[in-house]
Amino acid sequence: MLVPWNTLLAGGLDPATTSWGLPLPRGVLSRLACDAEITRIILDPAGVPLDVGRTHRVATPAIRRALAARDHGCAFPSCDRPPAWTECHHVTGWENGGPTALSNMILLCGQHHRQVHHDKWTITFEPDGLPSFIPPPHIDPHRRPRRNPYNRPLPNFRQP
Incomplete structure (x- = not known):
């Protein structure tokens, strides 16, 4: 997939395209970019690559293991899907300056x-x-925070 820098970071008007040259809708780009490997490629006016930057954004295996230990699976309220069935999500999007870190x-x-x-x-x-997850107003007009009860640590069942 090719995404112009301005489109990725600032919502520019140039479309992202698949490797077949088909345009991608903004919502699809946002969802794919959330967990994608990004490589910066600088092109000259004729489209010839001048520089290839380093890859950014993807959670390392260590961060993924830490997320699994903390979240115990999908963190969304009342979801019981295990860590193996999940994807890493940046709370503050990488394109908005959010770090690829456990805290985000x-x-x-x-x-x-x-x-x-x-x-x-x-x-x-x-x-x-x-x-905590705060629903949009069309789901809960009061926007009450919600948490997943399944991502709590198990109680200690040892006898005294």
Whole structure:
């Protein structure tokens, strides 16, 4: 996929295109870019590459393991999908300056990853380090934060 820099970072008007040259809708680009490897390629006016930058944005295996340990699977409220069925999501998008760091990432299954992007859910981290999801007004006019009860650590069942 090729994405002009201005389109990726600033919502420019030049379309992103597939490797077959077909344009991608903005929503699809946003969803794909959330978990994509990005390589900067600078072209001259004739389209010849002048420089290829380093790859950015993708969670390292260590960050992914830490997310699995913290989130225990999809972090979306009431979802019970395991870590193996999830994707890494930047809470503050990489294109908006969000770092690829545990403090800015959560695990989401494909369905909830699409829903967060499509419906514009707000995600915040509480003081305990776990994410809360604030639904858009069309889902909850009061925008009450929600959490996933399944991503809590198991209680200690040892006998005294």
